[in-house]
Amino acid sequence: MALSYIRSLRSMNIPKELIQMGGCRTFAVGSKSKKGGKGGAAADASKASTIIKEVKASAVVGANILKDGANPKILQDSEYSGWLWHLLDKRPALSELRRKDIESLPYEDIKRFVKLDNQARIKENNSIRAKN
Template identity: 35%
Template sequence: MFRFIPRRLFNTGLFLQQESSKLIKSSCPAGTVLNVNVKKSGKDPIALEDHEYPAWLWEVLDKEAQDRKLAQDPLKLRKKQIRKANRARIKQNNFLQQL
């Protein structure tokens, strides 16, 4: 139905960084041991300063930023809409089968 054609887009990181006026602060101070180690021989990660993290990290949970990003790429937006409709249809069919 749809064919995926890879293409390279221009980096808009600086543009988005200037655009966002909200400054989100980290939930823990720099230098804090995070205690999220999952490997037996691994080391616990240490929190960094806010400016040391990449800019995209602060927009991951921001719904408005994600919606703006999806609006720029209509194929991704349509794919997400189809996936959401399919999940709803599957849940509805599963519910009806239980009756």
């Protein structure tokens, strides 16, 4: 499967800037400069970089999962739901929740405490059973 994926990538014409953004490792290509050329490669590179900048500024590249769909457009921050901005907030660990008074915790933290405590007890029981 990996070989067929690599073969399909070789046949595609991907700009260098896009590859560098994705963190893909590439191998150096030998220099094939022609004497007396008109410099067409440099013109193509500048066109590709402007296209990539336009695409990055207007759409989420790679977010399309449908065959016939298009990449979603980037909206203003005010047009997104409020919960989206709290997805990456730090949540308290189980040890920190155990130190606090359960009665004073908000509902979300109580729910998280119960979930993490159940996971910890299951892991402990599984490790005890595995040793016997």
